[in-house]
Amino acid sequence: MKIALYASVAALALAGLSTAAVxxxxxTIQVAGSSTVLPFASIVAEEFGAAxxxxxxxxxxxxxxxxxxxxxxxGVGDNTIDIANAxxxxxxxxxxxxxxxxxxxxxxxxxxxxxxxxxxxTSGPDFALTPLQVYKAIAANVYVDGNLVPNPYKSWNxxxxxxxxxxxxxxxxxxxxxxxxxxxxxxxxxxxxEAALPExxxxxxxxxxxxxxxxxxxxxxxxxxxxxxxxxxTVGVFGLSFYEQNTDTLKVATVNGVxxxxxxxxxxxxxxSRPLYFYVKGQxxxxxxxxxxxxxxxLSEAISGEGGTLEAAGLIPQPADKSAxxxxxxxxxxxx
Amino acid sequence: MTDVTxxxxxxxxxxxxxxxxxxRHMSETIxxxxxxxxxxxxxxxxxxxxxxxxxxGVPAFTQSNLHLTATFDPExxxxxxxxxxxxxxxxxxxxxxxxxxxxEVAMLNWNKVVEASLRALAPxxxxxxxxxLLTIPExxxxxxxxxxxxxxxxxxxxTVKVDVLASANADNWIKGNIDRSLPDSQxxxxxxxxxxxxxxxxxxxxxxxFAWSLLTNVDSRAAPASSGLxxxxxxxxxxxxIVIVLAVPIGVAAAIYLEEFAPKSRLTDFIEVNINNLAxxxxxxxxxxxxxxxxxxxxxxISAPLVGGLVLTLMTLPTIIIATRGALLGVSPALRxxxxxxxxxxxxxxxxxxxPVTFPSILTATIIGVAHAxxxxxxxxxxxMKAFVASVPATPLDQATxxxxxxxxxxxxxxxxxxxxxxxxxxxxLLVLMIALNGIAIFLRSRLERRA
Numbered sequence: 001m002k003i004a005l006y007a008s009v010a011a012l013a014l015a016g017l018s019t020a021a022v023x024x025x026x027x028t029i030q031v032a033g034s035s036t037v038l039p040f041a042s043i044v045a046e047e048f049g050a051a052x053x054x055x056x057x058x059x060x061x062x063x064x065x066x067x068x069x070x071x072x073x074x075g076v077g078d079n080t081i082d083i084a085n086a087x088x089x090x091x092x093x094x095x096x097x098x099x100x101x102x103x104x105x106x107x108x109x110x111x112x113x114x115x116x117x118x119x120x121x122t123s124g125p126d127f128a129l130t131p132l133q134v135y136k137a138i139a140a141n142v143y144v145d146g147n148l149v150p151n152p153y154k155s156w157n158x159x160x161x162x163x164x165x166x167x168x169x170x171x172x173x174x175x176x177x178x179x180x181x182x183x184x185x186x187x188x189x190x191x192x193x194e195a196a197l198p199e200x201x202x203x204x205x206x207x208x209x210x211x212x213x214x215x216x217x218x219x220x221x222x223x224x225x226x227x228x229x230x231x232x233x234t235v236g237v238f239g240l241s242f243y244e245q246n247t248d249t250l251k252v253a254t255v256n257g258v259x260x261x262x263x264x265x266x267x268x269x270x271x272x273s274r275p276l277y278f279y280v281k282g283q284x285x286x287x288x289x290x291x292x293x294x295x296x297x298x299l300s301e302a303i304s305g306e307g308g309t310l311e312a313a314g315l316i317p318q319p320a321d322k323s324a325x326x327x328x329x330x331x332x333x334x335x336x
Numbered sequence: 337m338t339d340v341t342x343x344x345x346x347x348x349x350x351x352x353x354x355x356x357x358x359x360r361h362m363s364e365t366i367x368x369x370x371x372x373x374x375x376x377x378x379x380x381x382x383x384x385x386x387x388x389x390x391x392x393g394v395p396a397f398t399q400s401n402l403h404l405t406a407t408f409d410p411e412x413x414x415x416x417x418x419x420x421x422x423x424x425x426x427x428x429x430x431x432x433x434x435x436x437x438x439x440e441v442a443m444l445n446w447n448k449v450v451e452a453s454l455r456a457l458a459p460x461x462x463x464x465x466x467x468x469l470l471t472i473p474e475x476x477x478x479x480x481x482x483x484x485x486x487x488x489x490x491x492x493x494x495t496v497k498v499d500v501l502a503s504a505n506a507d508n509w510i511k512g513n514i515d516r517s518l519p520d521s522q523x524x525x526x527x528x529x530x531x532x533x534x535x536x537x538x539x540x541x542x543x544x545x546f547a548w549s550l551l552t553n554v555d556s557r558a559a560p561a562s563s564g565l566x567x568x569x570x571x572x573x574x575x576x577x578i579v580i581v582l583a584v585p586i587g588v589a590a591a592i593y594l595e596e597f598a599p600k601s602r603l604t605d606f607i608e609v610n611i612n613n614l615a616x617x618x619x620x621x622x623x624x625x626x627x628x629x630x631x632x633x634x635x636x637x638i639s640a641p642l643v644g645g646l647v648l649t650l651m652t653l654p655t656i657i658i659a660t661r662g663a664l665l666g667v668s669p670a671l672r673x674x675x676x677x678x679x680x681x682x683x684x685x686x687x688x689x690x691x692p693v694t695f696p697s698i699l700t701a702t703i704i705g706v707a708h709a710x711x712x713x714x715x716x717x718x719x720x721m722k723a724f725v726a727s728v729p730a731t732p733l734d735q736a737t738x739x740x741x742x743x744x745x746x747x748x749x750x751x752x753x754x755x756x757x758x759x760x761x762x763x764x765x766l767l768v769l770m771i772a773l774n775g776i777a778i779f780l781r782s783r784l785e786r787r788a
Binding site: 042225 | 442443518631725727751752
């Protein structure tokens with residue numbers, strides 16, 4: 001049974017070694033965050049690894065914008081991530097958490113745009129939505145004849161006669177996703193404003209969703225797609241890039257009469273779009289090798305510019321001078 | 337004789353027995369039928385599951401390859417010769433110079449080489465935009481060409497045959513994963529590209545072959561058709577090695593001590609109860625523990641197989657301890673008494689006589705424990721192993737994924753048509769590994785038991 005003895009010695013040695021190895025610093029860039037940005041960041045990571053033989057290929061995780069920024073703000077050091085992908089701007093509350101954990105140098109990089117679309121099963125009817133209709137369909141309480149009542153609408157045509165006679169069911173991203181915030185701001189809040197609620201309406205009239213028809217999805221868009229497959233009456237909220245890769249199973253709805261396409265989002269005609277960001281931990285620049293090169297590479301014309309690699313993957317590119325401005329701000333130092 | 341029994345009136349007692357007997361026979365028949373039904377239902381579900389996975393996964397093992405004839409046109413590849421070693425130059429300077437040259441090569445537009453070779457293959461004057469033409473090969477074709485050139489710069493100006501992968505969308509179109517009757521607006525590829533692919537298939541420019549890339553490549557999002565399981569396989573291998581190296585000695589030693597040496601007291605009873613409890617703890621709890629202790633407290637690297645291996649070790653330990661204790665308990669007292677009677681010390685008795693007899697059981701428990709750990713996903717998600725990793729981990733300290741996590745990641749990929757079959761194929765690989773491990777366990781057990 002000498003083998004057992006040797007094995008235990010080896011095991012203890014390994015355990016000791018692993019603790020020693022911690023002292024050695026990490027040489028791979030670690031990224032996490034938004035699932036909307038994930039495909040783009042992964043492509044950039046791979047291309048970066050191919051173009052820069054001296055750096056290791058960055059590792060890209062998901063977890064949603066909120067989840068990514070949470071681990072971003074956990075502190076400075078080897079076992080915290082270097083870059084957080086975000087499909088919305090960082091919140092003040094998140095900045096505060098960051099500051100209290102010593103993450104003081106946060107650099108914001110905006111690299112392009114994405115549209116948020118409503119899509120349904122191809123077998124169903126066409127939808128032409130407006131923010132007002134969406135608000136009316138999913139608000140917890142609505143005003144009917146001047147009285148605030150629990151939302152009575154069961155099908156879309158009750159909200160507006162122009163809409164199809166299909167039961168209301170809307171799958172929206174849960175609050176860990178940046179997409180949710182944009183959906184709330186650009187669609188529900190806009191619709192709520194349009195509804196011109198009477199004076200003295202309750203504070204949460206614009207933000208409270210009814211729970212019987214709204215399905216909150218905390219996973220990825222594939223989970224939303226699975227919902228649509230199991231219940232074809234569901235309308236789902238997706239990123240434009242996801243929809244474009246699944247046009248054979250999804251049918252997109254117009255918003256305010258505009259069909260979401262790369263062109264209509266880039267031109268600002270389609271109302272529900274948002275810029276995409278990633279946040280860099282300035283204190284890790286120079287500690288983890290390759291961060292500056294990664295940012296420059298990400299913002300380069302060949303990657304995120306017009307006709308670049310990411311456009312083919314569904315990103316709506318930002319103008320070249322915007323990228324140059326972002327890069328200059330990044331290089332100048334922390335954004336406040 | 338039958339006449340006699342039949343003619344005599346049956347006594348009340350016999351009648352009662354007969355009636356009772358019929359009822360007993362009846363209940364036995366019913367129980368047997370129910371048992372058989374249960375087995376049929378269980379097997380039916382297993383068959384259904386396997387049939388579904390096979391139906392979806394088998395097509396992913398064939399892949400469409402595109403046979404290109406690429407010309408390394410000096411007009412496109414406008415770069416100087418690679419730096420040679422100059423006398424008096426230090427190693428670092430030479431490396432810097434050759435990295436600079438490689439960077440220059442990487443910045444060239446290799447897609448133009450790909451485009452030119454595709455145009456040469458298409459019928460003369462075929463009208464297709466460059467952008468649409470490049471949707472036919474996978475996007476890593478340009479990297480393949482670049483790597484060839486870096487490895488052998490003398491290729492400049494030459495024409496060579498290169499096999500590249502067709503893109504994921506082209507593969508979907510060829511295999512019919514996307515409905516061919518859908519209108520243009522719902523198709524991923526433009527009409528000229530689709531027609532050209534069909535031509536390529538009929539004239540042999542595109543041919544189907546075994547998808548080696550599934551086993552020899554790492555995961556890829558930029559080039560979905562080239563994504564493979566190698567990184568995940570190596571990650572899983574590291575973790576299993578760590579589990580075997582740590583869990584087996586610690587588990588067996590703990591079991592031997594508890595069973596053979598520890599005094600029977602309240603404390604050992606308490607420990608025993610807790611080990612049994614640990615075996616029943618949901619695996620995700622071990623993940624939380626791993627994240628809190630190994631990552632936040634001990635500062636081990638995130639998404640590293642080392643941490644995954646440690647977490648899975650904790651999960652496997654109770655299984656091994658319980659199985660080893662059971663095996664030790666099953667050793668006949670005669671063996672112990674004989675050893676002690678011959679003057680062996682307690683340690684000698686345990687290590688020379690008792691432990692060798694239990695070897696087959698311990699081995700089986702280890703292999704089954706490892707197989708269980710191989711398929712475990714939940715704790716790995718919590719220690720950050722769900723990241724996208726596009727490289728093979730060189731050591732257990734490098735970032736990696738594991739097989740079950742790779743399945744989870746592919747399941748969430750946005751190119752549904754392509755990755756649905758890839759996910760099923762990854763499940764098949766995992767199942768084959770599991771079945772192989774369990775097969776080894778059964779084989780070793782039967783062999784060693786026969787010998788013992």
